[in-house]
Amino acid sequence: MNKPSRLKTIRDFTLRGKRVFLRLDFNTPLSPPDENGVRHVEDDTRIREALPTIKYACEQGAKVIIGSHVGRPNGKRNETYSILPAAMKLAELLDTEVTVADDCVGEGIEFKASQVQNGHIMILENLRFYKEEEANDPQFAKYLSRICDIYITDAFGTAHRKHASTYGLPSIIPDRGCGFLIEKEIKYFDSMLHTPGQPFYLILGGAKVSDKIQTIHALMKRVQGMIIGGAMAYAFMKAKGEKIPHEWKQPAPEDVEAAKEILKEADRRKMPFLLPVDTNEGFDIGPKTIALYQDFLSKSKMVFWNGPLGWFEKPDYATGTNEVAKFLANLSGCVKIVGGGDTVSAINQCLVDGVSIASKFDHLSTGGGAALEYLENEGLPGIEVLKTGYRPQSPDLEWNEKNSKTDAEWEAENAARDGGSRDGRGGRS
Ligand code: 3PG
Ligand code: MG
Secondary structure (H helix, E strand, C coil): CCCCCCCCEHHHCCCCCCEEEEECCCCCCECCCCCCCCCCECCCHHHHHHHHHHHHHHHCCCEEEEECCCCCCCCCCCHHHCCHHHHHHHHHHHCCCEEECCCCCCHHHHHHHHHCCCCCEEECCCHHHCHHHHCCCHHHHHHHHCCCCEEEECCHHHCCCCCHHHHHHHHHCCCEEECHHHHHHHHHHHHHHHCCCCCEEEEECCCCHHHHHHHHHHHCCCCCEEEECCCHHHHHHHHCCCCCCCCCCCCCHHHHHHHHHHHHHHHHCCCCEECCCCECCCCCECHHHHHHHHHHHCCCCEEEEECCCCCCCCHHHCHHHHHHHHHHHHCCCCEEEEECHHHHHHHHHCEECCEECHHHCCEEECCCHHHHHHHHHCCCHHHHHHHHCCCCCCHHHCCCHHHCCCHHHHHHHHHCCCCCCCCCCCCCC
16 A cells, blocks of 8 residues: 655646646536527636646646536536636636647647647646546546646545546556645635634535535534525425425435434534524525524634525525625634535625625635535545555545456547547647
8 A cells, every 4th residue: 555645735846848737626607608609607716716726837837738527518528518618717817828629638639738838728628528537437547647747636626526537647646736726725624624613603505405415414523503504404394394385396305314314413412403494485595594594603613604595696585695694704703614616606796885795704615515525524535645646455445447448448439439539639729
């Protein structure tokens, strides 16, 4: 087994002339297509947060090769999930030219990567256009490794995924480390784990019920109280025997079961576990709940918030999220950390006298699911792998070797891929 080593950062490497693979999380909310069929980045937080690392790599004279996923295209090429909107936003923010590759692996891409000038950037097409990415296929990781002398990840939001670009690739690249964003995220998350202000309360909302419900159990031992909002609340309300009006989204039976267990555990721990006492047409928490939640939060010394409390994209149902956000913004003596794309968007969009309240929060994390898993497991696989490398002996870190294709099978399958030319020629670049 490899001996765990210190987490290296981008500062630890000489980057000049090297192909530096930057795994970033450019999975951002996108607009519907405009009249030219082009989608646009609607919240550029994740891209802006990665800029210090990108700029540093360019200044140091690296050949910067950015890889990211966008959405969940299920292993198929699908222009709806193209990297292009993110690439356009990056070029705009940096005010520089960014080469956009039309693929992410293959000989053409290898050639293009070698041609990137020192200090310049090439961005790869969506890594998830290959099912091998999410399957952590070793052959796919090997293909990626051919365009990579140094591996740097700043994809905090995806560091809970054991995918080829977040886990398999760094396992086989000896020179690997994290960027400035992950460094900053670790600082805040470690403070929540090791030196939390108390009472420490967790606010959980959003629609991704099943994703989160399982982690709540584990988080109970870390906090002194929980506040629930968003669609997730219905699973708990139903678990308590309340009727959920039929016109609302009904919670899945397994979520209701999980909710029952969580409520029992909260009871056993005598831990305050607050649920909505009224709603705004089932799409937002109501005024009594807002007052109840604000009063409860007034005592907190540390808060972590993941998931909006209502359908905040619709102004009619943004009141709960906005009122709780404004209350927290003005609360002194409390460390306030927010995580998750939607929640961060909601905070960014929440204005007082025309100014966003975002700066009143201590940290806006780029991780949603990743943030919760960090708190649950005291770390993330995509960060741990930078220290330990690949450990085939550990079943937990099992590598999908047996499912991997041979070179010949890989070539044949990719030759047959519809529409996608793996050599990177014949498309935009
Ligand atoms: C996210 O937005 O949560 C990250 O980019 C990870 O995406 P995923 O949940 O589709 O793995
Ligand atoms: Mg997610």
